[in-house]
Structures are given as C-alpha cells and as structure tokens.
Amino acid sequence: MTTKMRALAVHLLTATGAVFAMLAMLAAIDAKWELMFLWLVVAFAVDGVDGPLARKYDVAANAPRFDGELLDLIIDYLTYVFIPAFALFSSDLLPGWTGWVAIIVITYASAMYFADTSMKTKDKSFHGFPGCWNMMVIVMFAVRPDFWFILALVAVLSVAMFLPLRFIHPVRTKRWRWLSLPVAFAWTFFAGWAAWVEFDPQSWAHWGLVVTSIYLVFAGIAQQIIPEKRPAG
Numbered sequence: 001m002t003t004k005m006r007a008l009a010v011h012l013l014t015a016t017g018a019v020f021a022m023l024a025m026l027a028a029i030d031a032k033w034e035l036m037f038l039w040l041v042v043a044f045a046v047d048g049v050d051g052p053l054a055r056k057y058d059v060a061a062n063a064p065r066f067d068g069e070l071l072d073l074i075i076d077y078l079t080y081v082f083i084p085a086f087a088l089f090s091s092d093l094l095p096g097w098t099g100w101v102a103i104i105v106i107t108y109a110s111a112m113y114f115a116d117t118s119m120k121t122k123d124k125s126f127h128g129f130p131g132c133w134n135m136m137v138i139v140m141f142a143v144r145p146d147f148w149f150i151l152a153l154v155a156v157l158s159v160a161m162f163l164p165l166r167f168i169h170p171v172r173t174k175r176w177r178w179l180s181l182p183v184a185f186a187w188t189f190f191a192g193w194a195a196w197v198e199f200d201p202q203s204w205a206h207w208g209l210v211v212t213s214i215y216l217v218f219a220g221i222a223q224q225i226i227p228e229k230r231p232a233g
Contacts, residue, residue, distance in 0.1 A: 003057060003058075003062050004062045004063060006057045006062075007054075007057040007058065007059040007061075007062035007063035008062075008063045008066075010050055010053045010054050010057055010059050010063070010068070011059060011063055011066045011068055011071065013046065013049070013050050013053070014046070014050045014054075014068060014071050014072055014075065015071060015075075016046060017043045017046050017047060017072075017075035017076075017078075017079060018074070018075050018078070020039050020040070020042050020043040020046065020079070021039075021043060021075060021078040021079045021083060023039045024036045024037075024039035024040050024043070024079065024083050025078075025083050025086070027039060028083060028086055028087050028090065031090065031091075033087060033091065033141060033195075033199075034195045034196070034198045034199065035195075036083070036087060037138050037141070037191065037194075037195035038192060038195045038196065040079055040083065040084070040134050040138070041188060041191050041192045041195065043075070043079040044079070044134065044188060044191070045188055047072070047075070047076065047079070048170075048171060048184065048188070050072070051072075051171060051172070052171060054068050073114055076114070076131075077110065077111075077114055077131075079134060080110075080131055080132055080133055080134050081106060081107060081110040081111075081114075081131055081133050081134075082107065083134070084106075084133040084134045084136070084137040084138075085102070085103045085106040085107055085133060085137075086103070087137055087141075088102055088103065088106070088133075088137050088140070088150070088154075089102065089103040091141070093140055093141070093144065093147060093150055094147050094150060094151065095147060098147055098150075098151050101151065101154075102150070102151060102154045105154055105155070105158050106133055106154060106158065109131075109158040109161055109162075110131040110133070110161070112161075112162075113128065113129075113130070113131050113161045113162070114131065116128075121166060123173055123174065123175065124169055124172035124173050124174070125166045125167060125168050125169055125172075125173045125220050125223075126166070126167040126168075126169060126220070127164070127165075127166065128160060128161040128162055128163055128164075128165060128167070129157050129158075129160040129161045129165070129167055129217075130161075130167055130169075131161065133157075135187070135191075135213060135216070136153065136157065136213075138191050138194065138195070138209065139209050139210060139213050140153075141194075141199055142194045142199050142205075142206040142209055142210075143206055143210065144199075165220070165221055165224070166220035166221060166223060166224050167216075167217070167219075167220040167221075168180055168216065168219045168220040168223070170183065170184035170216065171184070173220070175223055175228060176219060176223065179215075180215075180216070180219060183212050183215050183216060184212075184216065186208065186212050187208075187209065187212035187213065187216060189208075190205045190206075190208035190209045190212060191209060193205040193208075194206055194209055
C-alpha cells in the first residue's frame with residue numbers, strides 16, 4: 001500500500017465516526033442510553049487513533065482532497081456535543097426547564113468554541129474547556145447527582161470554554177503524557193464498562209470514571225500552576 005493510499009485510509013477511518021454518531025443518535029432516540037454511550041465510546045476511541053495516524057502519514061500532503069481537520073471537527077461536534085446534549089435533555093437527569101437551559105447553553109457555546117481559531121495552545125493543549133460533553137454526560141449518567149449540580153456544572157464548563165485555562169490533549173500535550181495517555185485509556189475502559197453494565201450503581205467502574213475525569217479536567221490547569229522544570233545548562 002502506498003503512502004497516499006494509507007493517508008486516504010486515515011480519512012476513511014475518521015469518517016467512520018459519522019456512522020458511529022448516527023448509531024448513537026438512533027439509540028438515544030429510543031432512550032437506549034447504555035447502547036448510545038457504547039457507540040460514543042467507540043467513536044471516542046477512533047478519534048484517539050486517527051490523529052496520530054494522520055500526522056504519521058501526513059494526510060494534508062498525501063491526501064489533500066479531503067480536509068482532515070474539518071472532517072474531525074464535524075464528527076467531534078456530533079459525538080462530543082450534539083448527541084450528549086440530546087441525551088442530557090431527553091433523560092430524567094434534568095427536569096423541565098433545566099433541560100432546555102442545558103441543551104441551549106451546551107450547543108450554542110460549543111458551536112462558538114469549535115469555531116475559535118485560538119482553541120489550541122503552543123504545547124498542543126486546549127485553550128479553555130474543549131467541549132468534551134460526552135465525557136461529562138456519561139459521568140452524570142453513572143453517578144446521577146442532583147439536577148442542580150448538573151446544571152451548575154454545565155454553566156461552569158460553558159464559561160470555562162472561554163477562560164484562559166488550559167486543558168490537556170492526552171495524546172498531543174507532551175508534558176505528563178507518560179501519565180495522561182494511560183489515564184485516557186483507563187477513562188475509555190471505565191466508560192465502556194459502565195455502559196456495558198447499564199450503569200449499575202454497584203460497579204466500581206463509576207469511581208474509575210470519576211477519578212480519571214478529574215485528572216483529565218484539572219491536569220492542564222495544574223500545569224499552568226506548577227512551573228515546568230527546565231534542563232540545567
């Protein structure tokens with residue numbers, strides 16, 4: 001297989017995320033939340049793999065007909081924002097008007113964030129909360145906190161999108177990657193497990209989700225606070 005064919009194959013792999021998004025949406029329409037999240041976890045795994053492959057085979061140079069970044073953003077908006085927001089709205093987690101507030105705030109703020117040309121920092125982290133509502137919503141389904149807590153979390157994270165806070169990219173942010181990458185793999189495992197057991201409250205997969213989510217949310221902010229050690233000399 002030539003390099004150009006491999007580069008095109010990466011685009012085709014990325015595009016499978018749209019299929020997984022549709023399967024997740026169909027499951028959400030039928031209120032099959034566990035199945036919806038399993039498809040979103042599959043899409044999340046694909047999103048974690050296609051980026052390194054795109055850089056390895058330099059898709060911009062070897063398969064320039066298709067814009068890999070645009071394709072990735074379209075699918076990310078579906079799987080990270082649109083479908084999780086729908087699930088939050090359609091489930092019993094946010095009653096009445098609170099569901100309307102959440103779905104409007106999430107989709108609107110995320111649309112602006114995804115169009116932000118300064119969303120990436122020099123160290124390949126994200127400038128502001130990167131709209132990973134799929135991660136937030138699956139944790140809410142697992143631990144099922146009070147609806148006021150969920151609504152407050154939606155408000156805080158929506159504002160955090162546009163604050164000078166740093167959020168790591170587990171694959172691309174080099175600092176602490178030795179820890180961040182395994183934590184991201186662990187989060188994917190726990191998310192799939194929690195959905196597989198239908199969010200059984202006795203499953204300790206929920207605690208794994210909470211712990212790994214806390215690290216992924218606060219690691220970048222910690223890096224802003226803790227100065228990086230420079231090699232002597």
